[in-house]
Amino acid sequence: MKCDLHCHSIYSFDSTQSVADVLERAKKAQIDVLALCDHNTVEGSLEAQLQNEIEIISGIEIDCFCKDTIIHLTAYGMDLNHPKLLELKSNYIKELDRVGSIRLKLVEDKYGCKLDENKIKGMTHGGYPYTNVEIEKVLLEDIEHPDLNIYKTGSKSNSPIANYFWDHLAIGKWGYVEMKLPHYKEIIELVHRLKGVVICAHPKVTIAQDLDLINELIESGIDGFEAYCSYHNQEDALFYKEICIKNDLCMTIGSDFHGSTKPNIQLGDTGYDGDCTRIVHDLKRRIQEKQR
Template structure:
């Protein structure tokens, strides 16, 4: 079995490809199981659920929920839950309003930091009717501005995945460009996903937790069902660390490319960092889902 359980479609604020395109790419890459797990958004996952069987690809319902873990932010992947529960629609609407609220704040921070002025109307046009976010602001910044601190993202060592790299380097929690979103607490998310019959997996933990075993254990004790061990963001050290964590505590290990289409151009659907047979690990995940159902 070959699986990619962390894919974003155009329903997500930061991704570009349709469900039809994702299904086509899944067949091209000979994937047996996929999940669309958009940020605080369910429309793409529900569309995939409708179309997957006809396309000959097994699918798993999923969502990626941004939440606070202490002063940090973690992304938690809910698998197998009932996405028709009205709480997911409330989560979606709240997140959209938060993106709208923080967009202008982040734009001002970036303009002040680099001493420049961006064309807000052009940023709005890039957002195509949605609230503009760090994605559209960064696209406009890198496409139109000249500044020595931007060179690494425009043509240097961070340019292969410029929007994501700019976010993690400059705009994430603890950085000068962070605009605080009002997000749920991780324990609320864990309890809610379990109530909806789903298993809860920590997405790309090396991005948020690094090699912090104490934090990983706190999440385990709080109810998470596993970690995304194999991710396009993880090097061999990170994969080994979280593989050992899951083995030690009997948790589920998952596989995710975090594909976003053209907004993360160096990430290929199906390339998760694991080339072996996913079947045994997927069965553990399905057992966790069955437990909560």
């Protein structure tokens, strides 16, 4: 069995592929079980469940604060029609809208330029306001600056949008604008209340191997960690696999596919080459236990 338990469709503000395209790619990659985990919205997961060619596990990825960092929690098996999830999406869109113009001004000041805001707005989709993704695209297309060459033709051009974000717009960087996001404990409580399983996605990216944060998440009721993913090397994967085994937690695997926004990541690129039967079975078992 082959699975990808963390991928995105066009319902995510920073992804480019339709649900139909994601499903077609999954079939070509011979993926048996798929979970669409769009950012703070369940529309992709709901649409995917309308077909019956590939098994779908319902999912969502939720952005939230954990101390001084932002972590991403993937949740599986919830009631996707619950009003709380619509509220979650609405609040997230409001925050994207609020910080967009602030971030645009920071970028313009940094490079001493003026970006075409109408062009930026024209790149949005799905009812989302413009975000760092559209700002970065126009910046890299229209502005000549020596500091940008590494993202255009240099060593970071394989995934320029993601690389530029982590280098310049993430927490602690000059272009960071704080968003009002829920606290991770609220999200764990919400997912459990909606009878779902909650996993810390690509933890190496957000919490590295910080045992204090890991133990805090475990004590707060996290159900597991995404051990294998496109951002983890084998050392990272084995580290989180051992965390899951030691604490009887659920281990998941996922590519974090986003389409052309992250062109170096293909659907099914999880870093896990083994049979996924036990991984999928364990996730389903834990979902069933929540729903009893």
